[in-house]
Amino acid sequence: QSALTQPASVSGSPGQSITISCTGTSSDVGNYNVVSWYQQHPGKAPKLMIYEVTRRPSGVSNRFSGSKSGNTASLTISGLQAEDEADYYCCSYIGSSTWVFGGGTKLSVL
Amino acid sequence: EVQLVESGGGLVQPGGSLKLSCAASGFTFSDSVIHWVRQASGKGLEWVGRIRTKANNYATTYAVSMKGRFTISRDDSKNTAFLQMNGLKTEDTALYYCTRHPAGFDYWGQGILVTVAS
Numbered sequence: 001q002s003a004l005t006q007p008a009s010v011s012g013s014p015g016q017s018i019t020i021s022c023t024g025t026s027s028d029v030g031n032y033n034v035v036s037w038y039q040q041h042p043g044k045a046p047k048l049m050i051y052e053v054t055r056r057p058s059g060v061s062n063r064f065s066g067s068k069s070g071n072t073a074s075l076t077i078s079g080l081q082a083e084d085e086a087d088y089y090c091c092s093y094i095g096s097s098t099w100v101f102g103g104g105t106k107l108s109v110l
Numbered sequence: 111e112v113q114l115v116e117s118g119g120g121l122v123q124p125g126g127s128l129k130l131s132c133a134a135s136g137f138t139f140s141d142s143v144i145h146w147v148r149q150a151s152g153k154g155l156e157w158v159g160r161i162r163t164k165a166n167n168y169a170t171t172y173a174v175s176m177k178g179r180f181t182i183s184r185d186d187s188k189n190t191a192f193l194q195m196n197g198l199k200t201e202d203t204a205l206y207y208c209t210r211h212p213a214g215f216d217y218w219g220q221g222i223l224v225t226v227a228s
Contacts, residue, residue, distance in 0.1 A: 036214035051214025097171040
């Protein structure tokens with residue numbers, strides 16, 4: 001159950017778009033459309049931003065979008081805002097009723 | 111309003127045991143799959159395990175590193191899930207969250223701190 005691979009950090013300026021990748025294998029990300037993304041501000045619980053690769057929960061800004069290609073899922077944030085600065089985690093179902101998270105990515109809005 | 115509230119954390123010696131509780135309200139608890147996720151200080155999220163509903167025989171699964179030491183259970187009459195942790199190690203020190211999973215982990219508790227130290 002190795003963690004999914006995410007870049008440790010990404011940055012962007014207000015108004016720009018950024019993409020965070022989440023790389024797994026053909027046994028997890030590549031095999032199931034059960035990838036979700038979470039935003040976590042310091043000292044707070046994670047917040048669901050994307051589920052089932054592309055679906056956005058009610059109340060989440062449409063600036064957040066998800067996609068997947070092969071063994072890599074991606075979270076794109078468009079029109080970056082200061083409040084988007086946070087840690088982001090991907091998560092994938094990996095079979096046998098188990099899940100695994102990515103290592104997390106720190107987003108800095110410059 | 112959906113709420114999940116963890117309790118039961120604290121300081122425990124290596125090799126000791128602790129039982130966490132997750133009290134739920136605002137949704138039909140008995141129909142919900144409950145997961146536990148932990149986060150060591152300054153580190154990432156780590157999936158611990160989950161328990162299904164009565165309709166699925168309260169089936170449980172666990173992360174490999176916790177299998178055999180951790181046990182998840184639930185009491186639907188009290189809208190509460192539990193995480194029994196035995197044989198605790200210093201590396202189990204973390205903030206433990208309970209969360210539900212209808213499609214993605216959509217609601218989370220505030221977390222409860224477990225510290226394993228002598």
